[in-house]
Amino acid sequence: MRYKAFLYSLILFSFLSFNLNRAQACESCAIPRIGRVAELEKGNLGKPWFFDFTFEQQNWDERPALDAHELHEEGHHVHNKTREEFYHFTLGANPLENLTLLAEIPYVVRGSIEIEDEDRLGEEEESKGIGDLNLIAIYRFLRRDNNYLGAVGGIKFPTGGTKEANSQRVRFEPELQPGTGSYDYPLGVVYQLQVNSFVFRGNAIYVIKTKGDQDFEFGDLFSTSLFLDYIVNPGSKAFETKIGLDLNFQHEEKQVDRGEEVTDSGGTTLFLGPALTIKANDNVSVFGNFLLPIHQNLGGVHQEVDFVWNAGAKIAW
Numbered sequence: 001m002r003y004k005a006f007l008y009s010l011i012l013f014s015f016l017s018f019n020l021n022r023a024q025a026c027e028s029c030a031i032p033r034i035g036r037v038a039e040l041e042k043g044n045l046g047k048p049w050f051f052d053f054t055f056e057q058q059n060w061d062e063r064p065a066l067d068a069h070e071l072h073e074e075g076h077h078v079h080n081k082t083r084e085e086f087y088h089f090t091l092g093a094n095p096l097e098n099l100t101l102l103a104e105i106p107y108v109v110r111g112s113i114e115i116e117d118e119d120r121l122g123e124e125e126e127s128k129g130i131g132d133l134n135l136i137a138i139y140r141f142l143r144r145d146n147n148y149l150g151a152v153g154g155i156k157f158p159t160g161g162t163k164e165a166n167s168q169r170v171r172f173e174p175e176l177q178p179g180t181g182s183y184d185y186p187l188g189v190v191y192q193l194q195v196n197s198f199v200f201r202g203n204a205i206y207v208i209k210t211k212g213d214q215d216f217e218f219g220d221l222f223s224t225s226l227f228l229d230y231i232v233n234p235g236s237k238a239f240e241t242k243i244g245l246d247l248n249f250q251h252e253e254k255q256v257d258r259g260e261e262v263t264d265s266g267g268t269t270l271f272l273g274p275a276l277t278i279k280a281n282d283n284v285s286v287f288g289n290f291l292l293p294i295h296q297n298l299g300g301v302h303q304e305v306d307f308v309w310n311a312g313a314k315i316a317w
Helices: 002-020 031-037 065-073
Strands: 049-060 081-096 099-113 124-130 133-144 147-157 185-195 198-208 221-231 240-252 267-279 284-298 305-316
Touching: 133 185, 147 198, 221 267, 240 284
Parallel strands: none
Antiparallel strands: 049 081, 049 305, 081 099, 099 124, 099 133, 133 147, 147 185, 185 198, 198 221, 221 240, 240 267, 267 284, 284 305
16 A cells, blocks of 8 residues: 555656645644745755744534534544644754754644534534654755755654543544654655746655554655745845745545554645745744645545644744
8 A cells, every 4th residue: 555655656746846846634734844944954044053933723624513423423434623723843953054954843732523422512622732743854965056956854753642531531532632652754855946036945755654542543644845935025135025825735545543444534635825934034034824725535524624824933043
């Protein structure tokens, strides 16, 4: 199963790269941001350290509680999420001009509606806590001026909580926990091409998942992100402004629950939306985007995403 997903990933990445000239359940939401974080390199800002804070919110297309309860009774693997919030804290270092090291950990809040207990159908529940730690290395092996091609590798540690319980002290299922309890391994590339005031940037990442807590394994994930920015005031020493368009494609393999493949999981999602970045000076920049799912082809009765938005700031020193 994994070799098919990996082959599919390579074919898709090649198509996007040559034709556009440029990386669900968001326990992998750090992945699409790697391409933008890589922009804060030593050559551009002249700073060996940086800190990135990003707030991300995913809003889900929730079902009526009774409908979701009936699906659950029929044996479907359903969760009635309302929203997910991620407070990403990233510390980065540039020990070499072409090498960036990242340590990212989120604080996770997942809202949902009770669908199993008939006496409590529709009641709101919330799971929250520290998420999983990501350690990422980015090495730019080809570079000329502001253009580069780099390799990405890393590891996700199971630092997040996996024993959160609802208001009735019943343990949340794995998809609603802050952490996964698994070691995961992202591998891929990042790239950037600047032509006058246009900047093309992005990534293509394949994440190998392993078995986590509650004998549950999330499916391997391929994510590729494309960022097109236009510099409104090039050469400005203060408040350089970029308006952009972000595109993110994700393909997830089926999940495995206690040795059984989960039919209502996996699939593909394509997000598209506007972005804005303002570089106040050589030390500080702020950014935000708003993404809509323009295509969702998910397994079984998997819940769909309504929209996603991000906002944050980066400080270099």
